Amino acid sequence: MSDAVNATGSNDGGDQDDLLLADLRALGSRVDPVPAEALVSARSAIAWRTMDRELAELVDESSDARMAGARSTNAPTLLAFRSPHLTLEIEVRHTPAGRSLFGQLVPAQVADVVVRHRGGTVSAAADEAGRFAVTDALVAGPVSVRCTAGAVVVETDWFVA
Amino acid sequence: MAGGEHHDDHALVEAARHGDQAAWDALVACYGSRVWAVARAHRLSNADAEDVFQVTFLRLVTHIDTIRDPSRVGAWLATTARHECLRILRRSGRVLPSNDETLDAADPLLPPLESRLVESERHAALHAALGRLPDLCQRLLRVLMADPEPSYEEVGLALDMPIGSIGPTRGRCLKRLRRELEGI
Numbered sequence: 001m002s003d004a005v006n007a008t009g010s011n012d013g014g015d016q017d018d019l020l021l022a023d024l025r026a027l028g029s030r031v032d033p034v035p036a037e038a039l040v041s042a043r044s045a046i047a048w049r050t051m052d053r054e055l056a057e058l059v060d061e062s063s064d065a066r067m068a069g070a071r072s073t074n075a076p077t078l079l080a081f082r083s084p085h086l087t088l089e090i091e092v093r094h095t096p097a098g099r100s101l102f103g104q105l106v107p108a109q110v111a112d113v114v115v116r117h118r119g120g121t122v123s124a125a126a127d128e129a130g131r132f133a134v135t136d137a138l139v140a141g142p143v144s145v146r147c148t149a150g151a152v153v154v155e156t157d158w159f160v161a
Numbered sequence: 162m163a164g165g166e167h168h169d170d171h172a173l174v175e176a177a178r179h180g181d182q183a184a185w186d187a188l189v190a191c192y193g194s195r196v197w198a199v200a201r202a203h204r205l206s207n208a209d210a211e212d213v214f215q216v217t218f219l220r221l222v223t224h225i226d227t228i229r230d231p232s233r234v235g236a237w238l239a240t241t242a243r244h245e246c247l248r249i250l251r252r253s254g255r256v257l258p259s260n261d262e263t264l265d266a267a268d269p270l271l272p273p274l275e276s277r278l279v280e281s282e283r284h285a286a287l288h289a290a291l292g293r294l295p296d297l298c299q300r301l302l303r304v305l306m307a308d309p310e311p312s313y314e315e316v317g318l319a320l321d322m323p324i325g326s327i328g329p330t331r332g333r334c335l336k337r338l339r340r341e342l343e344g345i
Contacts, residue, residue: 016335016339017331017332017335020335020338020339021302021305021306021310021335023283023287024287024291024302024305024306025306025307025308025310026284027271027284027287027288027306028198028271028303028306028307028308029194029308030284031271031272031284031288032197032201032271032272033194033197034193034194034196034197034214035207035211037211038193038197038211038214038215039189039193041215042189042193042214042215042218043182043185043186043189045185045215045218045219045221045222046177046180046182046185046222048219048222048223049180049222049225051226055223055224061248063251063252063254075252075254077252118215140208140212141211141212141215141216142212142215142216142219144219144223155223157220157223157224158216158219158220158223159216159248160212160213160216160245160248160249
């Protein structure tokens with residue numbers, strides 16, 4: 001395939017290219033392999049498989065960093081997740097102690113909230129106005145929020161907080 | 162090109178849907194290097210690349226029951242990894258790597274070589290030559306360096322390039338790399 005399209009114009013260009021790429025691949029494996037801890041975490045990810053819940057998918061995201069034109073990773077991020085029964089609006093703030101998460105359920109309702117993150121799980125409760133907060137308790141990295149409101153269980157897709 | 166994997170992928174995804182740890186491990190082993198390469202091709206730091214890696218596989222767990230075509234799980238992962246890279250770049254107010262400029266490269270595409278890791282002058286020369294290529298070439302070759310090698314479809318999705326342009330661009334970039342190595 002590469003013989004037909006590569007630009008070397010020689011018959012053995014494809015073979016040469018494959019050999020050079022094999023050298024590059026060896027270099028990559030040597031100097032930039034997937035970190036072992038990352039592989040271990042990814043293998044354990046299957047344990048997070050859950051069923052009997054509605055998935056709330058990310059429908060909107062905005063960050064103040066861009067609007068302010070700042071090269072800052074500390075600006076709050078606003079995310080919106082939607083499932084058939086529930087919308088979750090989530091604001092992530094970076095603090096020296098960790099990540100804080102402020103949530104709003106729409107429509108507003110009382111719910112048990114469990115936030116899953118790299119450091120484990122944190123529980124919270126949404127009040128009658130549908131608001132919940134987890135402050136300074138989250139480790140930076142992938143986060144997912146699970147809400148149990150009556151018979152409805154809604155879980156957000158994973159996002160990096 | 163990686164065509165033989167597709168039946169296996171279908172079986173692995175089906176098994177992982179039922180919580181089969183060995184099947185899931187096989188998916189991580191097969192695609193881990195590719196997801197990592199996508200993050201590096203977006204010039205993400207170690208910490209950001211690890212977040213992308215983690216969230217991409219967590220999202221696969223979340224969506225594993227609803228992926229329409231399990232034989233194309235590689236394409237799904239490439240697309241998801243790219244989106245997560247763009248989210249992180251956007252959130253930190255960084256511009257996307259442009260396709261035709263050489264960047265100031267605040268975040269290197271490959272970590273610097275430590276002398277004790279260099280097994281051969283060949284690797285040192287390759288590392289240096291790669292860093293002198295145009296940005297698009299560096300990013301394309303970094304993705305193609307994944308082991309096992311990604312399909313052109315996966316590369317196209319990972320870098321938002323038309324599939325038809327991957328082969329010709331690969332050829333041009335490797336030719337240029339060869340010239341750099343020869344010191345021309």
